[in-house]
Amino acid sequence: MKLTDKELLSMKSKAQIPILTAYTTPIARCVEQAGVSAILVGDTVGMVEMGFSSTRYVTMEHMIYHIGAVRRGAPDTHIIGDMPFNSDLEPDSALRNARLLVEAGADSVKLEGPKYDVIRHLVAQGIPVVGHTGLTPQTAQNFRQVGKDAEDARRLLQDAMGIADAGAFMVVLEHIPDSLAARITAGIPIPTIGIGAGTDCDGQVLVINDAIGMGEAWPPFSRQYAYVGQTIIDATRSYVEQVEARTFK
Numbered sequence: 544m545k546l547t548d549k550e551l552l553s554m555k556s557k558a559q560i561p562i563l564t565a566y567t568t569p570i571a572r573c574v575e576q577a578g579v580s581a582i583l584v585g586d587t588v589g590m591v592e593m594g595f596s597s598t599r600y601v602t603m604e605h606m607i608y609h610i611g612a613v614r615r616g617a618p619d620t621h622i623i624g625d626m627p628f629n630s631d632l633e634p635d636s637a638l639r640n641a642r643l644l645v646e647a648g649a650d651s652v653k654l655e656g657p658k659y660d661v662i663r664h665l666v667a668q669g670i671p672v673v674g675h676t677g678l679t680p681q682t683a684q685n686f687r688q689v690g691k692d693a694e695d696a697r698r699l700l701q702d703a704m705g706i707a708d709a710g711a712f713m714v715v716l717e718h719i720p721d722s723l724a725a726r727i728t729a730g731i732p733i734p735t736i737g738i739g740a741g742t743d744c745d746g747q748v749l750v751i752n753d754a755i756g757m758g759e760a761w762p763p764f765s766r767q768y769a770y771v772g773q774t775i776i777d778a779t780r781s782y783v784e785q786v787e788a789r790t791f792k
């Protein structure tokens with residue numbers, strides 16, 4: 544059953560909210576079948592599926608393509624579509640772009656940083672918004688943990704409060720100290736979804752490629768539940784061997 548933004552919001556402090564990313568139809572099918580509360584079509588697609596060195600290279604066209612693919616695989620799951628770099632800078636253009644993501648199949652959109660005016664505008668126009676603070680890869684200089692000193696921690700707490708005040712129904716907290724994530728979670732009325740933010744958030748989001756062990760290296764805060772990359776290598780080697788030995792037909 545597809546959860547609405549209001550149902551996800553009402554899960555604050557009541558249930559843990561499991562979210563995974565997905566970018567393609569077959570993976571979306573599996574993820575829906577396994578039962579997640581929502582799927583994030585994140586702009587991480589640029590790094591884990593398209594070979595870019597940064598999410599900054601992801602475009603609206605890429606996001607529309609991948610959101611459509613995920614919607615076809617997961618018709619009954621809430622889909623959060625990521626607003627790509629620079630697509631959400633000011634309210635009117637952000638609204639135009641957010642509408643394109645919704646047309647492609649998203650139920651809500653996620654945007655990085657304390658863009659309160661944009662969030663307010665999208666929500667006023669009926670587009671549910673997920674905020675994102677902590678490490679925000681579109682503008683970060685590196686992928687190190689943030690919020691470690693008192694001033695940075697205060698700023699992130701304020702950002703999360705501002706994002707909630709502006710009308711977001713959920714907020715992602717990325718790569719911040721567990722204790723700060725716990726403070727933010729206790730201090731705001733909307734669910735917090737952690738990635739590298741400890742166990743005290745209201746939910747967790749994990750990049751699917753990290754979860755299934757696709758790729759060569761994974762963030763230290765991620766977890767591998769399988770090693771699908773190795774399975775593909777092994778299967779391919781067996782195929783190559785059989786063809787070369789003329790035992791495959």
Ligand code: KIV
Binds near residue numbers: 564586587717738750
């Ligand atoms: O793009 C993405 O997948 C994300 C998650 C890492 C939260 O923003």
